[in-house]
Amino acid sequence: MTGYLLRRLPSAFGVLLLASFAIFLVLRAVPGDPAETLAGSDPSPAAVDAIRHDLGLDRPLLAQYASWLGHAVRGDFGRSYLIGGSVSDLLGQRIGNTVELTLGALVFSVTLGLVLGVLGATVKNRFGQTLLSAFNSVSLVVPGYVTGFVFVFLFAVTWQVLPAGGHESILADPQIGFQYVLMPALVLALPVSAILSRYVKDGIEQALSEDYARTAKSLGVPPRRLLWRHALPNALPPVLTALGMQIGVLLGGAVVIEAVFAWPGLGTLAEQAVTRRDYPVVQALLLFLVAVFVVVQLLTDIAYALLDPRVRLG
């Protein structure tokens, strides 16, 4: 297992490095000059140049990249042009909240996805199947902000059982924190759970049609055990791959959902930074996203190896 990890690590770092360079270049290529934005209305060229020099933007690109990278590996992502303060601090304040929301959504989508998927593979009557597929289609098609508003209207306005928005740390007070995270996380989770349930359902149906399922049946293994012990584990690897990809979707979706529920996370920060060309913040955010992808990919592979002995030993 350790050997397997060691084999996988170099490529993970490679991807991160490449991505950091690409992010750096792309941001420099988009039109707009942060120095001009900073200099205020109708600045003198000299003032703009001074600001540009101050920010190091007049140096060659590669040199800028090298120094940025040099600092970044030490955890220093520079200072925000606009909001001021170190980017790391800025991100640090917000990351926790977004992670909390995303993790909450992850837990919901996996649970829902499994339950719906298993039901989809086992419920045989037509009414049940129609209900399940209707639920799936609605979850997939309706955008998060619409579901969000509907939820707020129902649970916060009409029945007044949950807060309409805002955030309380779940670590400080689990009960209150849970009330705040419940709605946004569920809204975020719905489309992902619909996708996962599809994979779970297909995976189980596939596994049940395999020869080994026939073997188990011929031995008198009860249907329930056939499902959970023999079929489900074989259905999981593709589900896992899908989940790895969906984590990106969750993070992306969080940006929108945070706005709907006034959730103080990276989403709100990203919105501000992008509109004002706050390079260091955007850079750090994007790199963070890539890092999440790389780590998730790595975790997916590890989980794969744990699930399937052929990968581990092959």
Next chain:
Amino acid sequence: MTVSVEKPVAPAAAPTTTPLLSVRGLHVAFDSERGPVHAVRGVDFDLARGETLAIVGESGSGKSTTALALNRMLPAAGRITAGSVLLDGALDLVTASEAELREVRGARIGMVFQDPMTSLNPLLTVGRHLDEAMRAHGVDRRRRTARAAELLDLVGIAEPAKRLHDHPHQFSGGMRQRVMIALALANEPDVLLADEPTTALDPTVQDQILTLVEDLGRTLGTATVLITHNMGVVARSAARVLVLYGGRVVEQASTAEALGTPEHPYTIGLLRAVPRLDAPYGTRLEGIPGTPPDLAAPPVGCAFADRCPLAGDRCRTEQPPLRTLPGGRTVACWVEDAPAVLTAAGSRSAAAAKPKAPLAEVADAAPVLAVSSLGKVFRSRRNRVVALDDVSLELFRGETLGVVGESGSGKSTLVRTLVGVHSATSGRILFEGRDITRPGRADQRALRRSVQMVFQDPYASLNPRLTVGAIVADPLVSQGIGTPAERRRRVGELLERVGLDASAADRLPRDFSGGQRQRIGIARALAPEPSVLICDEPVSALDVSVQAQVVNLLADLQAELGLSMVFIAHDLAVVRQVSHRIAVMRAGRVVETGPAEELCAHPRHPYTQALLAAVPSPTPVSARAAA
């Protein structure tokens, strides 16, 4: 082949003892786009305790469906439409509840399936598999743990306690089949249903598995139903045979009777189509012309009527009932002395058949294809596999060189290296005197024309979207041979030459049966008038009766066109049938080469001897003893 074990004797039909399994009027239908396919249409048989019964038939005969229907293991599209399956004369498995069936499956009836590579769950250890099997029938945990190792030991797996922790992919095919048998026998069932248990295995492994099943059946007193298409397997393992055709039993008899003095025209035809290692060299095989009936629209009369040389008017309108002959054997045929009538007809056709073309005098001729000290090594990150090791072979004009070997012997690598898919690591390949080990562009073009291939799988090797005409013309088009009109004419000629109608050119591959598709594949190979034909397992996916037709076709074509042929297969009897010389391969080396007849009669190398001994002969044991 010597059989040291005694055959289980078919118990005399004592009326007082109820049979273990009693099958009556079994009908099974599958739903398909074209409506129900009546795969099994009224099968009756009894199975006594401890008995070994073989159910033989070709694909589509309903043999596997019958086996799966016995304990209701049919796939979702299949259902039993009539009949009963009585266990102990009491419980009818056709109407039993799911709970009752679950009690029967594994505990009373164990099953072994054809493909050991897919029949075990890749994520569960072998120990876990055995544990699940016993747990399903309430064996307590302590007992299960102890018994799991015992079971692996019983089926001949070394270091059983250690191997319990291994996953299926860590076992070879033969070993996995042993595990399957251990699973099926874990709860000591009274019946073992084995559906083509050795078809996916090499002959030497098949031999071991059959011995294992026989021995275990005897020691545990298990009755075995052996589903197979292989008459040799029947002869060595079963006491009684049920011959199925078109979903019905056409003949039921003791193995000695069915194989020694078959009564039904189909059984007779089937046995004549089987290549035998002990047949006089040069005997021509007799295939059964035609194809099995379409069971979506089953014939009203005898299912075999379309292919039967004795068919009369009554055969097409009325189904022949099972007649009981003296000694308890039963036959479903209107003609009472079918064997005698057929023998008269058969001797006529045998006289008409061409003997195998004698090998032209080649002593002074240079070989068409010569391979010297060929080596091929595959390297991956972690290991190095020697697939070909110092292989030297020669192929002369007009000669068929058979290459036999089991999986991993390197025979497929040899083919791929010959046709340039792999490049040789060492050694030389000479084609008509030119070194083509690393062919230049001109050589490659010449080779693509002169060396053609016929592949194993007639389903996979033809593009389903192209018409047969386009498929056959493909080598001509890609090599720019002829004008469109010439090509069309040539395609028609070729199709007729391989025994198809020229009108076949306008149809799609899916309209043809397996044997016909293989004919199309052969026509395509012949299109650019090659001098060498390389056939890679060309008949191993075909049924025996069809296999014989294709084997004969290849032999005729070779004689008529003066082709040089390399014929690769794992079935020694087939290879002997078509080859002038045989090379035996094992682990990347040629261990023995010699004239076909000589090599099969007097093998020198111990591996050739083992290979020959492992091929079960379709001659009943009693007849062999008498000879």
